Amino acid sequence: MNVEFLDEVVIKVKSGDGGNGCISFRREKYIPKGGPDGGDGGKGGDIIVKANSGIYSLAHFAFKKFFEAKRGAHGRGKNCSGKDGKSLILEVPVGTVIKDEDTGEIIADLTQDGQQIVVAKGGKGGRGNQHFATATYRTPRIAEPGKPGQERRIRLILKSIADIGLIGFPNVGKSTLLAAMSRAKPKIASYPFTTLHPNLGVLSFEDRNFSIIMADIPGLIKGAHEGKGLGHRFLRHIERTNLLLFVLDITFVPKTYLVEDFEIIKEEIRKYNPALLQKPLIIAINKIDIYDTSVHRSIQQLQEYFNNKGLVSFPISAKTGQGIKELKEGIYKLWSFKKRSIITEQDISAQ
Numbered sequence: 001m002n003v004e005f006l007d008e009v010v011i012k013v014k015s016g017d018g019g020n021g022c023i024s025f026r027r028e029k030y031i032p033k034g035g036p037d038g039g040d041g042g043k044g045g046d047i048i049v050k051a052n053s054g055i056y057s058l059a060h061f062a063f064k065k066f067f068e069a070k071r072g073a074h075g076r077g078k079n080c081s082g083k084d085g086k087s088l089i090l091e092v093p094v095g096t097v098i099k100d101e102d103t104g105e106i107i108a109d110l111t112q113d114g115q116q117i118v119v120a121k122g123g124k125g126g127r128g129n130q131h132f133a134t135a136t137y138r139t140p141r142i143a144e145p146g147k148p149g150q151e152r153r154i155r156l157i158l159k160s161i162a163d164i165g166l167i168g169f170p171n172v173g174k175s176t177l178l179a180a181m182s183r184a185k186p187k188i189a190s191y192p193f194t195t196l197h198p199n200l201g202v203l204s205f206e207d208r209n210f211s212i213i214m215a216d217i218p219g220l221i222k223g224a225h226e227g228k229g230l231g232h233r234f235l236r237h238i239e240r241t242n243l244l245l246f247v248l249d250i251t252f253v254p255k256t257y258l259v260e261d262f263e264i265i266k267e268e269i270r271k272y273n274p275a276l277l278q279k280p281l282i283i284a285i286n287k288i289d290i291y292d293t294s295v296h297r298s299i300q301q302l303q304e305y306f307n308n309k310g311l312v313s314f315p316i317s318a319k320t321g322q323g324i325k326e327l328k329e330g331i332y333k334l335w336s337f338k339k340r341s342i343i344t345e346q347d348i349s350a351q
């Protein structure tokens with residue numbers, strides 16, 4: 001379990017029980033037979049789940065799995081109602097889906113900062129005996145017990161909110177590209193599977209007063225759907241994106257070798273959720289600062305390959321910054337199409 005970045009967890013919650021109603025009678029000097037004055041029980045506290053944009057993972061649920069709200073206080077004599085129990089607010093990252101673990105029902109999808117939902121309602125307080133007096137029954141010796149709180153097992157699933165998702169094999173430079181295009185500081189290293197959890201960065205188009213969020217996820221390899229490498233579950237963090245940016249390492253592609261990386265990645269994505277492939281795609285051919293035409297495929301060959309598939313590609317170096325401006329512009333143009341409901345392959349290749 002990756003505790004640092006936990007994106008799925010099952011917890012048990014229990015809202016507070018309602019306080020009991022009270023049986024009591026007025027006892028005052030010179031009033032021998034006072035009427036009923038038993039107060040009501042207080043309501044039990046709710047369990048509330050609330051989205052907070054300052055939290056990025058569910059790691060705070062790694063060890064504590066049971067959460068209980070306070071019970072309502074019992075009613076007392078002299079018409080004193082019991083205090084309501086305090087509700088308990090559990091904070092989660094924006095993008096958290098809440099499911100009932102036993103029925104599978106989706107309770108909520110918290111996509112906005114501050115959005116909240118009551119997942120377990122506190123029990124109602126019982127009524128005190130003052131409510132049960134009638135003209136003929138003046139000394140009621142009954143009061144209601146408080147209703148019990150609700151116990152529920154819920155599954156919290158984080159699906160990051162991002163606009164663009166970076167996909168590709170490990171070590172191709174996805175995190176380097178995120179760092180080059182935003183202020184994010186993801187871990188970068190010259191070995192595969194450096195990224196163990198998603199990183200988000202803000203891609204700003206200052207001159208246009210516009211910004212979008214980019215998500216960098218762990219690298220995919222062939223067989224990721226069978227759990228190879230880090231598996232493919234991290235694809236959930238690009239499920240909500242509107243655009244996929246496929247990063248290809250030009251030095252991975254020897255001259256004699258067919259361009260299959262792209263197809264392998266596509267196949268892994270298809271096996272996770274074919275709907276992801278409906279998103280517009282843009283290609284970054286990375287590491288052009290170290291490519292050698294005598295060993296590697298030429299940029300032109302690669303671009304042609306993608307062109308024939310109706311895809312636009314940008315040669316870049318995430319390390320030196322070469323081509324990044326053009327890539328950013330390409331992303332912006334493609335993004336403008338988002339305003340239309342359908343994006344065709346022609347739209348992409350027309351860029």
Ligand SMILES: Nc1nc2c(ncn2[C@@H]2O[C@H](COP(=O)(O)OP(=O)(O)OP(=O)(O)O)[C@@H](O)[C@H]2O)c(=O)[nH]1
Pocket residue numbers: 168169170171172173174175176177187188189190191192193194195196217218219220286287288289290316317318319320
């Ligand atoms: N020369 C050169 N090296 C690069 C470039 N982009 C990334 N690298 C190097 O490639 C290695 C991998 O970069 P990362 O950004 O960690 O790659 P990644 O795709 O995020 O890898 P995973 O997180 O393992 O999937 C690092 O040593 C980077 O410095 C580039 O444009 N040119």
Ligand SMILES: [Mg+2]
Pocket residue numbers: 174175176187188194195216217218219
């Ligand atoms: Mg990485």
